[in-house]
Amino acid sequence: MTTDLETRWQTLDHEWQTISRALEHALNTHHDLSLSEYRVLAALEAKHDHHHRMQVLADLAGLSQSATTRLVARLEAQDCGLLARYMCPTDRRGVYTEITPAGLQKLSRARQTLQQTLATLWTPTTPDPHAEAPSS
Template structure:
């Protein structure tokens, strides 16, 4: 029998929360990054020119514009230097955020941790299903 939609949604939500908690812990422990910071770095890296307007970045990261601004400011800070902001050359109201070489390096290291964490999480779940 097919579970009803609410049961399917609850199962998906539980899996999402479990994976998010595991990723948050692993990224924070090994790379001093939050999951939201990782999402921002990954969204910028994925674009061929490595930059996005702030409002687009907020949508991609699932954050409010003010939360994105604070996050970008942290990652742009002198001691971090993972991102840089600059004004749009054709629209002075627009602000772009760009990932720096240091950000790309940190993302590559963090991505390995993300892959390992997800592998461990889902491999463990698959083993539980086999029992």
């Protein structure tokens, strides 16, 4: 028998998958970016100095370290270098990734698409299942 908690989890999971698929499609179609690539660019842009250690970036993007390394390598090579990697000057075992000006520009354009896609998914006519009912 399905419990209320399980039903709520299934509803949330379905909504998350629907949103993720729509964002993945829009970003890929218009900007040749995956949702994971967008997350990495956004995480780097959000930090005041625009760089993170690879380990931290993997955690922020919700990816394994090997998947993050492959993703960063793609974004380093793609579109004249959206990211750059460099060794930590004080700890040679540490590798940092930094968003480049080209990466910031691509993220800015992709963010507009992401916002438009989210706005389409969450129109005022779409009820928010998590919103509290208005009190009378």
